[in-house]
Amino acid sequence: DAKTTQPPSMDCAEGRAANLPCNHSTISGNEYVYWYRQIHSQGPQYIIHGLKNNETNEMASLIITEDRKSSTLILPHATLRDTAVYYCIVCPTGNQFYFGTGTSLTVIP
Amino acid sequence: GAVVSQHPSRVICKSGTSVKIECRSLDFQATTMFWYRQFPKQSLMLMATSNEGSKATYEQGVEKDKFLINHASLTLSTLTVTSAHPEDSSFYICSAADRGQKTQYFGPGTRLLVL
Numbered sequence: 001d002a003k004t005t006q007p008p009s010m011d012c013a014e015g016r017a018a019n020l021p022c023n024h025s026t027i028s029g030n031e032y033v034y035w036y037r038q039i040h041s042q043g044p045q046y047i048i049h050g051l052k053n054n055e056t057n058e059m060a061s062l063i064i065t066e067d068r069k070s071s072t073l074i075l076p077h078a079t080l081r082d083t084a085v086y087y088c089i090v091c092p093t094g095n096q097f098y099f100g101t102g103t104s105l106t107v108i109p
Numbered sequence: 110g111a112v113v114s115q116h117p118s119r120v121i122c123k124s125g126t127s128v129k130i131e132c133r134s135l136d137f138q139a140t141t142m143f144w145y146r147q148f149p150k151q152s153l154m155l156m157a158t159s160n161e162g163s164k165a166t167y168e169q170g171v172e173k174d175k176f177l178i179n180h181a182s183l184t185l186s187t188l189t190v191t192s193a194h195p196e197d198s199s200f201y202i203c204s205a206a207d208r209g210q211k212t213q214y215f216g217p218g219t220r221l222l223v224l
Contacts, residue, residue: 043202043215093211099153
């Protein structure tokens with residue numbers, strides 16, 4: 001079963017930062033936080049992952065709270081192509097992913 | 110990033126026939142591959158975990174005799190839907206974990222329609 005809770009939907013204005021929250025209050029010490037997104041009728045696309053430190057790559061930043069019970073994915077300058085369902089998943093590396101319902105992000109022109 | 114392909118991208122078949130879906134890791138070796146199913150407006154549901162050279166591990170409620178998985182090499186896993194019925198119509202997605210297993214990379218999915 002999914003161990004994460006995300007808001008079902010969010011809107012963001014084009015060009016603004018999109019901040020997507022995720023609660024994972026039962027996360028274990030060896031579990032990573034992964035973020036993927038799925039654009040309609042495609043396979044999920046990897047965005048970023050982290051264990052306890054904040055992470056940044058060319059797509060996004062991942063902020064993990066000190067107690068690791070929640071995290072936020074930040075898309076710094078949202079574009080219309082960022083409209084997708086965003087999934088937050090916690091699990092040890094190499095293990096199975098159990099997807100929750102995700103957050104449907106709509107970027108508005 | 111790593112690339113995972115699936116073939117075919119979509120397939121239509123008659124009820125009672127079998128359909129094979131291939132999942133390939135194109136630029137890395139995948140010791141573990143995963144198969145998911147996604148119904149319309151729902152999230153991905155893990156079906157099974159496939160390790161190269163060994164039998165797949167199926168999630169509860171997934172019939173192993175109906176969904177045959179073979180992971181014969183480090184770059185190829187196949188899912189065969191046997192005796193397909195209309196209720197098997199779905200979007201089937203595979204993923205592959207690289208040797209370091211830091212993350213999974215997903216294929217583009219296969220849309221199956223059983224008439």
